[in-house]
Amino acid sequence: MSEHKDNENHNLKREHESVNGTHSPRPVVQPKRSKLITSSHFDLNSPLQTRPASPLILNPPIDSDGLSWPSHGARSRIDQTPEEAAEREKRIADAVRTILTELGEDTNREGILETPERYARAMLFFTKGYEDNIRDVIKHAVFEENHDEMVIVRDIEIYSLCEHHLVPFFGKVHIGYIPNKRVLGLSKLARLAEMYARRFQVQERLTKQIAMALSEILKPRGVAVVMEATHMCMVSRGVQKTGSSTTTSCMLGCFRDHQKTREEFLTLLGRK
Numbered sequence: 001m002s003e004h005k006d007n008e009n010h011n012l013k014r015e016h017e018s019v020n021g022t023h024s025p026r027p028v029v030q031p032k033r034s035k036l037i038t039s040s041h042f043d044l045n046s047p048l049q050t051r052p053a054s055p056l057i058l059n060p061p062i063d064s065d066g067l068s069w070p071s072h073g074a075r076s077r078i079d080q081t082p083e084e085a086a087e088r089e090k091r092i093a094d095a096v097r098t099i100l101t102e103l104g105e106d107t108n109r110e111g112i113l114e115t116p117e118r119y120a121r122a123m124l125f126f127t128k129g130y131e132d133n134i135r136d137v138i139k140h141a142v143f144e145e146n147h148d149e150m151v152i153v154r155d156i157e158i159y160s161l162c163e164h165h166l167v168p169f170f171g172k173v174h175i176g177y178i179p180n181k182r183v184l185g186l187s188k189l190a191r192l193a194e195m196y197a198r199r200f201q202v203q204e205r206l207t208k209q210i211a212m213a214l215s216e217i218l219k220p221r222g223v224a225v226v227m228e229a230t231h232m233c234m235v236s237r238g239v240q241k242t243g244s245s246t247t248t249s250c251m252l253g254c255f256r257d258h259q260k261t262r263e264e265f266l267t268l269l270g271r272k
């Protein structure tokens with residue numbers, strides 16, 4: 001726990017320094033390695049570096065404490081006691097009660113009486129990915145294996161929340177990679193997607209985070225992630241026709257470099 005606190009303070013300090021310009025080149029902190037990962041460093045030119053997802057994030061998805069998305073809120077959720085968790089739930093419920101009242105509802109009527117508490121619990125569940133970290137998700141599931149053919153897990157169902165409108169987007173993610181002596185337990189691919197999906201997201205970033213986390217964990221020859229999702233903020237407001245979906249992809253390594261590899265992946269997905 002104290003180790004976590006140190007990491008957070010360190011991040012805060014970095015942010016503070018860069019804001020004040022007292023530390024001109026962007027400071028790069030070499031993150032502590034997970035036990036499963038033996039070598040190498042983060043690619044600072046990676047897509048995620050172009051626009052940090054959070055002011056506290058200067059590194060790609062696997063950060064020093066494995067949280068993969070440190071923020072004040074995520075940290076305090078991880079470290080909370082059961083009493084603090086109950087207080088958090090109550091604060092959320094109170095806020096929801098305010099919203100309902102402002103929207104014109106009578107929060108004392110029967111149907112809605114306990115809605116704030118239900119909604120608070122639901123939101124905590126929908127965002128439980130903030131409490132997960134990659135180390136625990138992939139624990140004991142990286143194996144040395146002499147397999148160098150494409151591995152694909154398709155049709156992983158994901159449910160996420162659009163960070164711009166706080167409404168769901170959901171669909172399927174397809175993950176492929178070509179191993180370089182290391183493979184990940186197949187069920188962990190879905191767990192990885194789930195961990196990033198259960199946060200406030202935009203589909204583009206979710207796609208990238210899954211790809212880059214896998215790339216970081218396995219150092220494979222390449223990673224490909226394709227996601228197709230329906231966004232409630234679009235379909236329910238009539239911006240998008242019901243039934244249409246948004247597709248995003250992230251190709252790394254040989255999937256990015258070689259058209260043939262990319263095509264093989266898309267063919268296997270039935271997309272070509």
Ligand SMILES: [Zn+2]
Pocket residue numbers: 162163164165166167231233234
């Ligand atoms: Zn939206």
